[in-house]
Amino acid sequence: MLDAAAVQDLRRQHYNATLAGVRKAHDTLWCFRVKPDFPIPDFHPGQYTTLGLGLWEPRHAGAAPEKGLDEKKVRRLGRRAYSVSHPVADPGNGRLAPEGLGYLEFYIVMVAGGGSEPAPLLTPRLFLLNQGDRLYMGEKFTGEYTLEAMADIRHLADALVVFAGTGTGEGPHNFMIWQLLASGFQGRIASIVCVRYKSDLAYEAIYRRLEKKYPNLSYHTLTTREADTAHQKIYVQDYIASGKFESDIGRRMDPANTHLFLCGNPAMIGIPKIRGGQKLWPEGKKGVIQIMEERGFRMDLGKNRGNVHSEKYW
Structure with a gap:
């Protein structure tokens, strides 16, 4: 629907973060470590922000098919709010993780959709990302669960x-x-x-x-x-x-x-x-x-x- 040049242009316009790493519990349960281009603001543990990917990005083959994605809609971002998780400690030695990691961790399960559920916009795309790939992260962190x-x-x-x-x-x-x-x-x-x-x-x-x-x-x-x-x-x-x-x-x-x-x-x-x-x-x-x-x-x-x-x- 969009050529490679158009996709690259949309990524430059909308993406402001990089996937710094992934820790996989299994194929559909990952800990995403995201490094934003902007300084990470002060916020409270328990609060959330948004992650997003363009609807022009490829989707996981195991996800329910999307319907009605025309050339106008495909240029939009699919976004979802996620609470910020944390690595807590080094899994090797159990030493408590230091402050100022430089990235934020998000604990996410892939939702495939299907049946009466609408096709999910974001996770079937998130789970095709590799380290170094770009994505969107909201700059506002909010929530009262702290x-x-x-x-x-x-x-x-x-x-x-x-x-x-x-x-x-x-x-x-x-x-x-x-x-x-x-x-x-x-x-x-x-x-x-x-x-x-x-x-x-x-x-x-x-x-x-x-x-x-x-x-x-x-x-x-x-x-x-x-x-x-x-x-x-x-x-x-x-x-x-x-x-x-x-x-x-x-x-x-x-x-x-x-x-x-x-x-x-x-x-x-x-x-x-x-x-x-x-x-x-x-x-x-x-x-x-x-x-x-x-x-x-x-x-x-x-x-x-x-x-x-x-x-x-x-």
Whole structure:
């Protein structure tokens, strides 16, 4: 549809970043390291920006076909917001990653689409990139899902911060945990990650090494489709509601000294609708917010701050 000269011209017009490297968990789950042409601005771990590629770029053969892409539309960028992740530590020696990496890491799964889902614009193109290729990165970083929300317990020696993520919802937690460790946080840090297969745990090896260096850090993994778990699935909600998580960390979660950060599947989080000041909980299995509110915790509503914070991924 466009000749090579037109494609090069569009890339020069729109792209402002370079793919500095990729760490692959498997074929459809990558950690993208992106170096922008502009100075990386100050922002908070947990916040997000956008990545983009031109619709003129090739797409992964395994993705659902696009429809209605004419010569006008093909000149546009396909963009999507992504929370900034973090390498956390050197996977070889477990040494905490330094400040000022010069790049930003994004934890992304390829979405193929198909069926009733619209063909995804971005990830089928992202997963054809190689180191050194160009792309677009937004210069604005935003979001309220940050460690500022736990300021009231940060000074407490018995503070407990629990991160619970599903799939790539672990991404922002990696950056937040790195900041806590790098700043010398003395409280307890626990990260729960629920995925389908063990191969989806892209950061597990890093955290296992970190656990040996930081006695206040623990990493808890749940899988739902492995042979030994497929018929006895334990989701984050089950792990917390059953008391197994508290047994594993050796203490109870107390609203006076504990904050929870939840990111990923809306069913795990369980955000209620607010009607007339009342919470209407989702039907079916309780989400973590409802489980914790029944134990005296409070959902963070922005102006009315609480100790259970959430970020939906879709």
